Amino acid sequence: MASGRTSPVLLVLFCHVLSIGSSFQPALVLDMAKILLDNYCFPENLVGMQEAIQQAINSGEILKISDRKTLASVLTVGVQSALNDPRLIVSFEPNFVPIMPPTLPSLPMEQLIRLVRNSVKLEVLENNVGYLRIDRIIGEETANKLGPLLRDNVWNKVAQTSSLIFDLRYNTAGELSGVPFIISYFSDPEPLIHIDTVFDRPSNTTKELWTVSSIIGERYGKQKDLIILTSKRTLGAAEAVAYTLKNLKRAIIVGERSAGGSVKVQKIRIEDSGFYITVPVARSVNPITGQSWEVSGGVVPDAIVLAEEAVDHAHEIIEFHREVHSLVKETGELLEVHYAIPEVANKVSRVLLAKWAEGLYRSVVDYESLASQLTADLQETSGDHRLHIFYCDVEPESLHEMPKIPTNEEVDYIIDALFKLEVMPGNVGYLRFDMMADIEVMRAISPQLIKLVWSKLVNTDTMIIDMRYNTGGYSTAIPLFCTYFFDAKPLRHLYTVFDRSTSTMTEVMTLPEIQGERYGTTKDVYILTSHMTGSAAEAFTRTMKDLNRATVIGEPTIGGSLSSGTYQMGKSILYASIPNQVVLSAVTGKVWSVSGVEPHVAVQANEALGKPSGGQ
Template sequence: MAHTTVPLLLMFFLSTLSSNSSFQPALVLEMAKILLENYCFPENLVGMQEAIQQAINSGEILQISDRKTLATVLTAGVQGALNDPRLTISYEPNFVPVMPPTLSSLPKEQLIRLVKSSVKADILENNVGYLRIDRIIGEETAVKFGSQLMGNIWDNIAHTSSLIFDLRYSTAGELSGVPFIISYFSDPESVIHIDTVYDRPSNSTRELWTIPSIVGERYGKKKDVIILTSRSTTGAAEAVAYALKNLRRATTVGEKSAGGSVKVQKIRIAQSKFYITVPVARSVSPITGQSWEVTGGVVPDAIVLAEEAVDHVHEIAEFHKGLNSLIQGAGDLLEDHYAIHEVALKVSKVLVSKWADGLYRSVVDFESLASQLTADLQETSGDHRLHVFHCEVEPESLHELSKIPTAEEVGYIIDALFKIELLPGNIGYLRFDMMADIEVVKAIGPHLIKSVWSKIINTDALIIDMRYNSGGYSTAIPLLCSYFFDAEPLHHLYSVFDRTTTTMTEVMTIPQVRGQRYGSSKELFILTSHMTGSAAEVFTCTMKDLNRATIVGEPTTGGSLSSRTYQIRDTVLYASIPNQAVFSAITGKMWNLARTSNCNITEQSKDQKGVKKQVYAGKLHI
């Protein structure tokens, strides 16, 4: 970062200095010194002071005579070079610095009035609490205020069933109040590291942790908390919202927050009338490793206009009431239909546990629930085929019987699905991009034999291109495999366990096929890509497993032999669940199609377009 920002900063300073100007080069040098000693990202400024001095000595400078113009130009330059809009330079000849008194030093009566004006509490319908804080008071102030704070504000809402925490108008506050507030929404058993703050002037780092012992009753970590934010939410309030959101303790609703700063200082530049405002401290969350400062802000789980946030809160709260039932419903479907029952049981328990731990608080509607469920199902099971989706209209069944084509349609189907080519050396090339249902194959069989198969049957070797075949029906796999084995003996291809019927079926080659077999002795190559999936994978794995073909290309997609779609409860959510498992005829073990095909690729190709040429150029000996 330093290697790029210093030259940018240097170029800007070159365009703003003049040896004939009434502004001395020392002004810019002093500004650089202030940044070096106070800016919270010192690593971005390495070499800056030396570079500016060299630029001044070189004499390559322009003249700006107006002081306010100079301040504006310098601000644009510094902000652009360091990508930090918080850095500003101002010319203020009448500025009188005033140090505001700390809240804890105010008289108690004045402090009470201040807190009462910045904190509001109420109990809404259905025992929903409402807490609005416009200024985050520090821990010392809160402790001093103690009993009044508890009795007049907190005690009224501590026993509500859920809480709306309104930070839309919170624009000021003290950082020490952040752990104080968050402690009320956690359990006392274990303290939580919620923030790390680096202070540049003192070159020190301070960690913020929740407090094990606090005044009054905790709200705990179980009940719903919904935080409202706006573009005006800044500073300590952002730290509160960011921590509670990423601790999965609260749902955030409203507008993206301001992206302010933990601490800024306005520093006079030498003895001039110029001032530079510098962020002197920075926050790094131990939870995310990132910060809400600068351009980040706190991004709400539900992004709505700040003035409409309360209306959306009620919708989200209502949605959350049925959340547990929906999550349990997804788990129940998995237990009833997923091919591997022990995995289904484990995943179902994890889903319920995550809900109990509040890990679904960021879910605000059916779409976000579908996304979260999909991520959790796939992560816990290791099976990327599991998928939950949101659909307002009931999806058509993916498992309806295929339509038998008419005589007029047969030619179009063959032309669309199959491509053949005779390569030099009497090598056949067959590409087909979908696995058709067995009844369709039987219907188009005579035409398929005549227009496709008969033209490649007498080749000395065959390339089958499955790179663009994403799957289809598995019913024709035994027939397709049978063409590459002799009629006798029959071969056990694979076994299929169907969870819905709890049956295991051995899939064998077929003793009689239409037309001539290719046989078991001629070389066979199957080309694959990351698109090769479902039934195309099963065919490929079978041929590889039985040492009948050499597989060339990319690992396959890891699709499912069979997935069915199930409605979750009576909602607009549906789950696609693989309900069959395929077992190797050789090892008896289940094929792992969850990530990539377990068919070991003989040669991975970086250029899939050249795979066919590579196979042929190698004279079919990979």
């Protein structure tokens, strides 16, 4: 906001208080504005505020409220609404006496020890799972003073556990200077990590917080599971710990969204009035996210559950993590056996294991999140978007799927459901079908198919084949379908298939004999495509394009695979969909790209049908 313009703060204040009678000194608002300008941690939001208030006062818009507590409430609502910051509070407390509690380092050692024992709880649970509850984060000076006690009774015992549940659900107080030490226990000595940047408004200074290379006690390190529990009461420095470790991908957060507190707040008296304003005077900016956990944001858990259920859920995640390494390894092994491009499979398998070793699968909390992470890593590393991991509570039918030969009663229904045909003006044939059926099914229904479909189109002068809604099906019928658009002799080489699972190379040719008439090689054929066209429909389209037998019109196809196998990962509910064949062009001898078929005429799919009649 530019200086001289009416401030949102002022407008909101006036909106709330102009209707209330009696009087007070306008200096109160000016003094409050000065405190905000000198101390509020977002000074950029206050530009022009003081000038706007003075301008309004000079113009006679004087706030008149007789009851001081009412005035404090109205000012609170106005300031909070204008700055969208619920931490700003105005109060009227004429008898308030500030009490400065003694700093922790100044307390006698006996009191410090008692405080730590009351705020820290440590247990070693079944399967060597550590449980550490800390209800107050002590600052750097206190931590140094209590170093041997913390080392012997907390950190060295924690370090011996196999995984750790770090409970911050009841942590509502603490000092920010203690955050780097806690983060350091869960990271390596080198390199040092920039974990926070804190801007202090009263001193107008910025301080960076980094991990430390030397700590008292044994580090927990970066490899073992760390699960942090939070609640809606988790506040301040504890939020900084949870937010930092989450965004370093070092910890999983389980529980409720945290309170969204402040790095530092001060209660400041407004001159001699008896009014006070509580102001956040410092703000935190995380170097990874560029954002903060403060105000309304809080720390959002990876697994959101009620606070009272967080411990049980943490145990479930730890148990699940025992499977993750074997599932990541199994994914790589399935690729090495089945994926159509062996050198890519070997590379991806190595990358997956390296990512696991680096702890990059630590953030997964269940089968669904693991499937999502594995899919993203497979596709990114291989460049093949067809690789996919999914979870399924029941065994997918595709594991045992065999084409079903229809009965005579079913044939008419199948033809009616799969095929749509029309002879358009100009003797142009239009054929749409949305699934590629298996060759055995096609042979079984061929008499009715020839009679009900093909005989009505074979004598047209031009053929439009609509593949815009065909997402695939069986590839076995591709040679049969292609054969109708070529002469009987010589047989045409359509494409070559390398099957990784059987290590066989097969040349796919047109068929020497078919039922019904051929469409021949002289009449124009147009194939319509969309971004949905995939799998066997895409292979047919690509073959017809490669052999210059059809003009393709529409959108680039999806880039699917001719054949993908579905493989269970161990005994889990995860399954891998892996392209197990590569197709080599009959013209170039090169492997078909997974990027899809580029049309000769690129148009939106919904406009493709209008293009052929216009000519080329």
